[in-house]
Amino acid sequence: MEVEAYLGPDDRAAHSFRGLTPRTATMYGPPGHAYVYLIYGIWNCVNVVTRPAGEPQAILLRALEPGLGVDRCNGPGLLCRSLEIDRSSNGIPLTPPDLYLIDDGFRPAVITASPRIGVDYAGDWKDRPWRFATDSAHVSKPVLAVSRRSGG
DNA sequence: AATACGATTGTCT
DNA sequence: GACAATCGTATTC
Numbered sequence: 053m054e055v056e057a058y059l060g061p062d063d064r065a066a067h068s069f070r071g072l073t074p075r076t077a078t079m080y081g082p083p084g085h086a087y088v089y090l091i092y093g094i095w096n097c098v099n100v101v102t103r104p105a106g107e108p109q110a111i112l113l114r115a116l117e118p119g120l121g122v123d124r125c126n127g128p129g130l131l132c133r134s135l136e137i138d139r140s141s142n143g144i145p146l147t148p149p150d151l152y153l154i155d156d157g158f159r160p161a162v163i164t165a166s167p168r169i170g171v172d173y174a175g176d177w178k179d180r181p182w183r184f185a186t187d188s189a190h191v192s193k194p195v196l197a198v199s200r201r202s203g204g
Numbered sequence: 205a206a207t208a209c210g211a212t213t214g215t216c217t
Numbered sequence: 218g219a220c221a222a223t224c225g226t227a228t229t230c
Binding site for chain 2: 218219220221222224225226227228229230
């Protein structure tokens, strides 16, 4: 229902902004793998690496539609708690044949693009509209300033 | 070796 | 709106 794009190393909001470190190594790895990190000493967050090795970009998963054993999880920390994802899953492949992907037919009619959450420290990059959300109630926070894209 | 802080959430005012 | 919880990283000394 909601994701955010992190386009480091130019993106000041991205962990990879400051280059390759032990933590961000997964972001520099091949696409289709999970980048899981610990935030505030409490919460895990999961991303999908999106670009070929060497291009440290990823998509943060922020909200899912509840159901099929997934609890209500409005926000990246609660999402990982619901799916029991922690850093032990960092770097695992999210593509077949390691993972079965099921197309449930869901196609959002509307996708909004708005500023990312919790990146006020990112200077000029904080207002980039790289938070993408459906109009579902199951988003981490209300979508305020909105540009719209047509869905698929 | 020491320090500052975070891609969050819940609670209290 | 303010703030605590809690610890791995990255940065600084």
